[in-house]
Amino acid sequence: MSHTAAIIGGGVIGGGWAARFLLNGWDVRVFDPDPEAVEKLAPVLAQARRALPSLVDVALPPEGRLTFHADLAEVVTGVDWIQESVPERLEIKHKVLADIQAACPVDAIIGSSTSGFKPSELQQGAQRKGQIMVCHPFNPVYLMPLIEVVPSPDTDIALVVKAEDILRSLGHYPLRVRKEIDAHIADRFLEAVWREALWLVKDGVATTEEIDEAIRMGFGIRWAQMGLFDTYRTAGGEAGMRHFMAQFGPALQWPWTKLMDVPEFTDELVDLIAGQSDAQSSHMSIAEMLAARDDNLVGMMRALKANNWGAGAVMNAHEAGLRAGTVLGAHVDRVKDISAPLLTVRRAVPLDWTDYNGHMNEARYLQAFGDATDRFIAMIGCDADYIATGGSYFTAETHIRHVDEAHAGAVIEVRTQVLAGAGKKLHLFHEMLEGERLLASGEHFLLHVSLDTRRPCDPAPQIVQALDRVAQAHAALPVPEGAGRHVGQRP
Numbered sequence: 362m363s364h365t366a367a368i369i370g371g372g373v374i375g376g377g378w379a380a381r382f383l384l385n386g387w388d389v390r391v392f393d394p395d396p397e398a399v400e401k402l403a404p405v406l407a408q409a410r411r412a413l414p415s416l417v418d419v420a421l422p423p424e425g426r427l428t429f430h431a432d433l434a435e436v437v438t439g440v441d442w443i444q445e446s447v448p449e450r451l452e453i454k455h456k457v458l459a460d461i462q463a464a465c466p467v468d469a470i471i472g473s474s475t476s477g478f479k480p481s482e483l484q485q486g487a488q489r490k491g492q493i494m495v496c497h498p499f500n501p502v503y504l505m506p507l508i509e510v511v512p513s514p515d516t517d518i519a520l521v522v523k524a525e526d527i528l529r530s531l532g533h534y535p536l537r538v539r540k541e542i543d544a545h546i547a548d549r550f551l552e553a554v555w556r557e558a559l560w561l562v563k564d565g566v567a568t569t570e571e572i573d574e575a576i577r578m579g580f581g582i583r584w585a586q587m588g589l590f591d592t593y594r595t596a597g598g599e600a601g602m603r604h605f606m607a608q609f610g611p612a613l614q615w616p617w618t619k620l621m622d623v624p625e626f627t628d629e630l631v632d633l634i635a636g637q638s639d640a641q642s643s644h645m646s647i648a649e650m651l652a653a654r655d656d657n658l659v660g661m662m663r664a665l666k667a668n669n670w671g672a673g674a675v676m677n678a679h680e681a682g683l684r685a686g687t688v689l690g691a692h693v694d695r696v697k698d699i700s701a702p703l704l705t706v707r708r709a710v711p712l713d714w715t716d717y718n719g720h721m722n723e724a725r726y727l728q729a730f731g732d733a734t735d736r737f738i739a740m741i742g743c744d745a746d747y748i749a750t751g752g753s754y755f756t757a758e759t760h761i762r763h764v765d766e767a768h769a770g771a772v773i774e775v776r777t778q779v780l781a782g783a784g785k786k787l788h789l790f791h792e793m794l795e796g797e798r799l800l801a802s803g804e805h806f807l808l809h810v811s812l813d814t815r816r817p818c819d820p821a822p823q824i825v826q827a828l829d830r831v832a833q834a835h836a837a838l839p840v841p842e843g844a845g846r847h848v849g850q851r852p
Contacts, residue, residue, distance in 0.1 A: 366442040371398045375446035377502025380409030386422030392436040409503035412655040414709030417680045434464035446474040462488045472496030479541040480513040491517035506534040506675045509545045532679035563624045570641035705733035706775035720766040730803035733775040741827040758806040782832035785809045785817045
């Protein structure tokens with residue numbers, strides 16, 4: 362079933378929303394009166410196409426259809442989600458929201474990207490107040506998980522729940538804000554830090570670069586994976602938060618900060634900060650900085666993903682949703698046709714899989730084939746539950762043959778053929794392809810092992826039965842070109 366999102370305002374934030382929906386298979390309609398809207402959105406989409414597929418270890422769905430429209434009523438007719446990202450002026454938002462509600466479905470979600478206005482302010486004079494809520498994202502929207510979902514007392518909670526479900530399906534983390542408040546939650550922290558940073562620069566205590574380094578090299582890394590309160594709880598040792606507050610609580614009364622005051626925004630202060638900021642990063646263009654930002658975000662978030670922690674847990678949930686309903690990982694009993702090599706991997710090559718030559722490095726070919734082996738043995742029943750009973754397959758021998766290059770963003774598939782499977786032994790042959798182009802082959806020989814004795818043993822009957830089905834079906838296939846090849850051997 363196809364879904365359609367209407368993006369009202371195609372700037373940096375609107376463009377990020379468009380990319381997130383589009384790359385998750387939604388059709389996207391964009392309304393923006395700027396005559397250069399198409400050109401301005403293009404680099405955002407290019408950045409998203411490069412970075413977002415790198416977050417997950419399964420391929421994203423085929424892109425939806427992107428269209429641009431000059432008529433707002435045409436954009437919102439028959440859509441499922443409308444995201445308003447127009448300038449932060451209440452009179453403009455009221456006018457746009459009124460025009461939207463005059464033409465959109467009554468059950469469509471209307472989310473506003475506003476960082477400053479409360480939903481009750483947006484709903485003033487609205488035809489259907491219950492349809493409007495704040496869905497405040499963080500830049501880049503196509504990578505950052507957090508969306509602050511803010512309803513007012515008049516917002517239809519059923520629509521809020523529906524919105525949160527859709528956001529999760531896109532890989533977002535919807536954080537429902539309990540009470541309306543100016544600037545919601547996250548931006549209130551950012552404003553406090555911003556105020557203090559302005560004072561530190563104005564008073565000559567630190568430069569913009571030194572402040573950025575204090576964040577990058579210190580608490581910024583901790584906050585990325587533990588947040589504020591968990592960080593301080595661990596600082597209290599085994600006694601936890603209570604000990605931390607007893608020890609450091611009195612310091613809160615010391616006149617350290619100027620968080621409630623804002624330095625006068627003079628031309629001199631603007632020149633001072635802008636000059637220092639330009640100097641600290643003048644070696645990079647904005648485009649280069651954005652690419653580096655996305656590369657670093659992907660790397661950090663993939664590290665969190667490996668530990669199923671924070672933003673990484675959100676990505677794992679998104680990936681599970683993408684995998685659901687596909688044959689990837691499904692037991693062979695659920696696969697309609699097992700007579701051909703089985704699809705065991707379908708994913709994009711992530712940014713951190715590439716080397717100095719710009720293509721996938723040797724270790725990642727092994728990882729992809731290892732993932733294919735893991736997926737195959739799970740398909741015959743050797744999954745986590747079975748392994749917990751004390752049996753598993755161990756790889757005894759591997760041979761990889763490199764045929765062609767794979768670059769970041771390429772959607773690769775691995776198809777797996779059983780060359781032999783009987784008793785303790787399992788002999789697999791993998792082919793990695795991009796479309797019809799063969800990239801590499803991997804040949805793996807495995808033994809079923811008892812995890813108690815660490816010695817080869819026969820698999821459980823249900824594993825034997827499932828493997829035998831596939832082995833018999835694949836027995837009719839020709840021996841693949843390259844099977845049995847040793848290092849240096851040529852056709």
